[in-house]
Amino acid sequence: MNFMGESMLYPDYIFESSWEVCNKVGGIYTVLSTRAKTLQDMMEDRIIFIGPDCREDLSEPFFDEDICLFADWKAFAVHNKLKIRLGRWKVPGLPIAILVDFQDYYKDKNLIYGKLWEDFQVDSLHAYGDYDEASMFSYASAKVVESFYNYFGLKDKKVIYHGNEWMTGLGLLYIRKFVPEVATVFTTHATSIGRSIAGNNKPLYQYFKYYNGDQMASELNMQSKQSIEKQTAKFVDCFTTVSDITAAECKQLLNKSVDVVLPNGFERNFVPAEDVFASRRCSARRCLLKIANALTGEQFDSNTLLVSTSGRYEFRNKGIDVFIEALNRLRFSDNIHRKIIAFLFVPGGITGPRKDLADRLRGKELYTTPLDNPCFTHDFYNLHDDRVLGMMNSLDIHNAEDDQVKIIFVNSYLLGNDGIVNKPYYDVIIGSDLSVYPSYYEPWGYTPLESIAFRVPCITTDLAGFGLWVNSIKGSYSELEDGVKVIHRTDYNYSEVADTIKATIEEFAAMTPAQVKRCRTHAGNISRKALWSNFIVYYEKAYNFALRALEKRTKLNTNI
Numbered sequence: 029m030n031f032m033g034e035s036m037l038y039p040d041y042i043f044e045s046s047w048e049v050c051n052k053v054g055g056i057y058t059v060l061s062t063r064a065k066t067l068q069d070m071m072e073d074r075i076i077f078i079g080p081d082c083r084e085d086l087s088e089p090f091f092d093e094d095i096c097l098f099a100d101w102k103a104f105a106v107h108n109k110l111k112i113r114l115g116r117w118k119v120p121g122l123p124i125a126i127l128v129d130f131q132d133y134y135k136d137k138n139l140i141y142g143k144l145w146e147d148f149q150v151d152s153l154h155a156y157g158d159y160d161e162a163s164m165f166s167y168a169s170a171k172v173v174e175s176f177y178n179y180f181g182l183k184d185k186k187v188i189y190h191g192n193e194w195m196t197g198l199g200l201l202y203i204r205k206f207v208p209e210v211a212t213v214f215t216t217h218a219t220s221i222g223r224s225i226a227g228n229n230k231p232l233y234q235y236f237k238y239y240n241g242d243q244m245a246s247e248l249n250m251q252s253k254q255s256i257e258k259q260t261a262k263f264v265d266c267f268t269t270v271s272d273i274t275a276a277e278c279k280q281l282l283n284k285s286v287d288v289v290l291p292n293g294f295e296r297n298f299v300p301a302e303d304v305f306a307s308r309r310c311s312a313r314r315c316l317l318k319i320a321n322a323l324t325g326e327q328f329d330s331n332t333l334l335v336s337t338s339g340r341y342e343f344r345n346k347g348i349d350v351f352i353e354a355l356n357r358l359r360f361s362d363n364i365h366r367k368i369i370a371f372l373f374v375p376g377g378i379t380g381p382r383k384d385l386a387d388r389l390r391g392k393e394l395y396t397t398p399l400d401n402p403c404f405t406h407d408f409y410n411l412h413d414d415r416v417l418g419m420m421n422s423l424d425i426h427n428a429e430d431d432q433v434k435i436i437f438v439n440s441y442l443l444g445n446d447g448i449v450n451k452p453y454y455d456v457i458i459g460s461d462l463s464v465y466p467s468y469y470e471p472w473g474y475t476p477l478e479s480i481a482f483r484v485p486c487i488t489t490d491l492a493g494f495g496l497w498v499n500s501i502k503g504s505y506s507e508l509e510d511g512v513k514v515i516h517r518t519d520y521n522y523s524e525v526a527d528t529i530k531a532t533i534e535e536f537a538a539m540t541p542a543q544v545k546r547c548r549t550h551a552g553n554i555s556r557k558a559l560w561s562n563f564i565v566y567y568e569k570a571y572n573f574a575l576r577a578l579e580k581r582t583k584l585n586t587n588i
Contacts, residue, residue, distance in 0.1 A: 271493025
């Protein structure tokens, strides 16, 4: 569909839904919450986010309820059996947020799924796990948009409903059928079947052009998620994704080319101002070194090199496995002449902070004896089934006194109250010297972007959208001295990637202070190219595309 030569259309209202609105569980939270201020500045309370009201105790650390906000409409909506809370998302810009309680729709789910099949041929027959929860949330979100649209009489306004990930698909299709005057935008941040292929240790890339999404969905028991994602992509006004690498994935696995690519930007508001940057970094390093001493009983000076990785616990997809392998090889290197501590900030299934470690951290003394199992910070639900510790054990990594390289698994969400670190994530990663994100499957890659925003150089791969974007800026493969080292990765060069990570850490460890400073400066400069002020133009393009498509189908329906 080509709209070249036509003037840009801008929406009067945007409703944007996601499971991660006011619900910090993954990278999409960061995408939406950092973009919120840019949209709020543009739309002035005409950007409205919709998320799940999913906490039993109604405690919402990221949501501030306002009972006066749209009070008349809320009364109308409640009268029509919509359970909602209105307020502000506690992120920069303080955009309006609506949290929806979707529990009452479960009793009607078979009827809802039946209509979904009749109208859009979405197969929900094989649904299991989180499919029902996501679908009922999505349905409730669409009902909220429908109610708001009708109550305020927005027929003469340009309105967009933007859904993120397959979890919002049902709602997007509901809007398409019952409120067809609203333009729809669908963003898949990663196709469910692509992530599943990669997560099940199948070679995604070598045989990529031979994969059939529906066939693989049947093989991997993903039929319902594949169906809702595929049909949503087909019927929305504008189908988008976050990188060129995922755009190719959508075309191959969903049989639908994307209309616009929406790269993920960020706002610098989470980066400390220059007058406090150095003190925040020093505070983070003191905290991490204290934890390392309390665990291992070893003393670490200011020359200790702090390396880190972070993200969701996707062992292969995020490259956690190859990171540990690289560190293991680094343990036996003759080219390292300083101590190295590698931190894995990857939340796992925990019962709480380790009491023995917490007791030590309350004191001020330096310890000379290690704790038992000096490799992790929080107690596991099932210690013996953890994949990180399992790999470390198999490689005989136990943070022994003579190990030049120590690995510490910080297996808790870092919200500032975890009982060990007690600092928010951003106040921790600023203390790293170098970060490593050697992803095998990564549609974009927010964590390396956050890292370089703190002027922490990073290592990533060309299987991450972020890595490809960095290469595109330079016009060739980016190297460590550029601020980001992009490693070529394939289905089968695991060992080569591990060796390259090892060599790159050795290279960084041997840099002079002046070289490190230049490297850090270059990292920060790259991050500024990814500000939302630079990337929001892609969203404007998507909104225009959706509104033009709406115009076209409206005229078509009128002529019919």
